Amino acid sequence: MKKHQNHCYFTAVCIASAIFAVLLCLALFLIVTGDRSELDRMEAQAAVFLEQMEQAADSARQSALVGAQDNFENSMPGMPDASSGIQPGQADSASGKSTDETYVPSADDEYYEKITDAIRDDLPYGVEWQECDLSRKQEDASFYALYPKLTGEIRNRDYLNEIIEKQALLYKNYCQMYVEQAGFDSCHIQCFGYVTNMDSEHLSVVFDQKFYLNNQSMPGLSAINIDVETGTILKKEQQFNYSTRLAERFRKQCQKQNGLELSENEWPTEMLRKLLSSDGGIFFYTPVGLEIGFNYNGVNNQFGWMTATIKDYEEYLKKM
Numbered sequence: 001m002k003k004h005q006n007h008c009y010f011t012a013v014c015i016a017s018a019i020f021a022v023l024l025c026l027a028l029f030l031i032v033t034g035d036r037s038e039l040d041r042m043e044a045q046a047a048v049f050l051e052q053m054e055q056a057a058d059s060a061r062q063s064a065l066v067g068a069q070d071n072f073e074n075s076m077p078g079m080p081d082a083s084s085g086i087q088p089g090q091a092d093s094a095s096g097k098s099t100d101e102t103y104v105p106s107a108d109d110e111y112y113e114k115i116t117d118a119i120r121d122d123l124p125y126g127v128e129w130q131e132c133d134l135s136r137k138q139e140d141a142s143f144y145a146l147y148p149k150l151t152g153e154i155r156n157r158d159y160l161n162e163i164i165e166k167q168a169l170l171y172k173n174y175c176q177m178y179v180e181q182a183g184f185d186s187c188h189i190q191c192f193g194y195v196t197n198m199d200s201e202h203l204s205v206v207f208d209q210k211f212y213l214n215n216q217s218m219p220g221l222s223a224i225n226i227d228v229e230t231g232t233i234l235k236k237e238q239q240f241n242y243s244t245r246l247a248e249r250f251r252k253q254c255q256k257q258n259g260l261e262l263s264e265n266e267w268p269t270e271m272l273r274k275l276l277s278s279d280g281g282i283f284f285y286t287p288v289g290l291e292i293g294f295n296y297n298g299v300n301n302q303f304g305w306m307t308a309t310i311k312d313y314e315e316y317l318k319k320m
Contacts, residue, residue, distance in 0.1 A: 147193035155231025197285035
C-alpha cells in the first residue's frame with residue numbers, strides 16, 4: 001500500500017510549513033515500546049518539538065519580510081504523482097474514519113490491499129472505541145481521534161490502554177499552538193485507529209494520521225504491536241533482522257503490490273534498509289501476513305508512507 005501528497009508552494013508561509021513539518025515528523029512516527037520509559041520519551045519529544053516550533057515561526061517571519069519564494073515542484077525519486085496510490089477505504093460520514101466493509105483480508109490473499117479493521121469476538125479480550133473530538137472549538141484549529149480501548153482478559157491491559165491512548169492523543173493540544181505561536185492560518189489534525197490484526201498471538205493497532213497545515217495535507221502512519229501472551233509492546237529492532245535481503249524483498253514486493261518501481265539508482269538497497277529500520281519505519285500484523293514499510297517526510301516537500309506485504313516473514317525474525 002502507499003499514500004502520499006505533493007504540493008507546490010510559492011509563499012513564505014508554506015516555506016515554514018515544510019520546515020515545521022520536518023520537525024514534526026521526528027516525533028510523529030514514533031513506534032511505541034513496551035517499557036515505562038516510552039511514556040517519558042513521548043513527553044520529552046513533545047517538549048523539544050515546541051521549542052523547535054518557535055524557531056520555525058521565526059524563520060517564516062524572516063522569509064516573509066524579504067518576500068522569499070521557493071519552488072517545490074520536483075518529485076521525490078521514483079514517486080508517482082499525488083493522485084495515485086491505494087487509500088485506506090472510503091471515509092465514514094460520522095467520524096471521517098475510512099471504512100470498507102467489502103474488503104475482508106485473508107491469509108489466502110496475495111497481499112494486503114488496504115488498511116481496515118479485523119476485529120474478532122471469539123477471544124478472551126476485546127476492543128471498544130474511544131473518541132476525542134475538539135473539532136468544534138474553533139474554525140482555524142481542530143483535533144479529532146478515534147482509537148481502540150482493550151477490554152476483557154489481556155495481560156497489562158491498563159498499561160497497554162495507556163500507551164494506545166497516549167499515541168492517539170499525542171498532538172491533541174498542539175493545533176491551537178500552531179496557529180497562535182507559529183503563525184499558521186489553520187491547523188487540523190486527525191488520527192484514526194485501526195485494529196488490523198487480532199488473535200491469540202498478536203494485536204496490531206495502526207494509526208492513520210492526517211495533518212493539514214494551511215491546507216497542505218501530510219499523511220502518516222504509525223503502529224503499536226502487542227504480544228498478547230505477555231502483554232508487552234513489540235519493538236521492530238528486537239523483532240527483525242533488517243538485512244539487505246529483506247530490503248530487496250521489500251523493493252520487489254512494492255513494485256508488484258503498489259506498481260511502484262524503486263530503482264537501485266534512486267533507491268539503493270542500503271537506503272531502503274535504513275528507512276525500514278529507522279524511527280519512521282513501520283510494521284504491523286494483518287490476517288494476510290506482515291506489513292512493513294516507512295514514512296517519507298519532507299523530502300522534496302513530499303510527505304507520506306508506503307508498505308508492502310511479507311507473507312513468509314519468519315526467516316527475517318531475530319532468534320530469541
